[in-house]
Amino acid sequence: MSAVVLAQLDAILARATDLISKAPDAEGVEQCDIGLLGRKNGELTAILKTLSSLDEESRKTVGARANQVKNEIEVMINARRREFAALTGAGAIDISEPVLPRPEYGALHPITEVRQNLETFFRGKGFLVLDGPELESEFYNFEALNIPADHPARDMQDTFYIKDHPTLLMRTHTSGMQVRALQMYGAPLAAVVPGRCFRNEATDVRHEHTFYQFEGFVVGENVTLAHLKGTLEAAAQHLYGPQTHVRLRPKFYPFVEPGMNGEVTCVICAGQGCKLCKGTGWLEIFGCGMIHPEVLKAAKLDPKKVSGFAFGLGLTRIAMLKYGVGDVREFNAGDLNFLQQ
Ligand SMILES: [Zn+2]
Secondary structure, eight states: OHHHHHHHHHHHHHHHHHHHHHOOSHHHHHHHHHHHHOTTTOHHHHHHHHGGGSOHHHHHHHHHHHHHHHHHHHHHHHHHHHHHHHHHSTTOOOTTSOOOOOOOOOOOOHHHHHHHHHHHHHHHTTOEEOOOOSEEEHHHHTGGGTOOTTOTHHHHTOOOEETTEEEEEEOSOTTHHHHHHHHHHOSSEEEEEEEEEEOOOOOOSSOOSEEEEEEEEEEETTOOHHHHHHHHHHHHHHHHOTTOOEEEEEOOOTTEEEEEEEEEEOTTTTTSOOTTTTTSSEEEEEEEEEEOHHHHHHTTOOTTTOEEEEEEEEHHHHHHHHHTOSOGGGGGSOOHHHHTO
């Protein structure tokens, strides 16, 4: 008798395995559950009900096997329930859903890239990297740099003044940090100051009211023009390659004496002459010179004991040359089409 029941249990398990694995959806799984394990008409339940008619020995054997089969069926049903729940619940993949736009990844602004590149270079040469106030006093922006109130350079560097604070202005260059830094750290000192500057300009492809400068200066005993040229050459070669040369040509800046333009061999034609360099083979990159004695005095240093050189370059211009940008206004326009190129 018990052998017959055991065979029935095996048959039920085999069929259950088949039915459960073939259930097409969650509904199908529930039907298997009811049909096999249901309290009223479940196939396995029906067999369990016959156990009482068996003798005690058979009841033990068959009962143990029946429980085993029941457990196996429950495990299979629960596994398939989870399977269908995952498909319809959270995390389900609905293939009819419209494709989401590709996430957009940010990148550094071209001017930021150029600035970080130069900062790394000068830090490696032992320069401090300093920050300074964009809202600057008239003293540090002009007077300390040998530009008194009646000096024509003030006209060329017209900027934005602050209503009700006549001595404050939006700085026109990063050079104001020369005296600030020397007052703070004294000499000897080697520092670079990247930063945003402002001028009251009528904007066009080459002029913008907001632009970025990169200032550098070294002050100490016996600092000479040769140090200046060597520094500029190293920076230019870092930017444009080892074949790059620098030449210095006189130019007036109120806060240096002598003042010079630092020109580098053209990045396009390498000195042959082209449209970019207007046929000269040279590009004007640096404004530079030996720091004016009046500036050293403003920083409470003795020009007889220490000397120094200073240079400035336009980060905006470097970025324009590097990326071939024709219109300076693109950098501040916030146009993603431009920035993503
Ligand atoms: Zn050229």
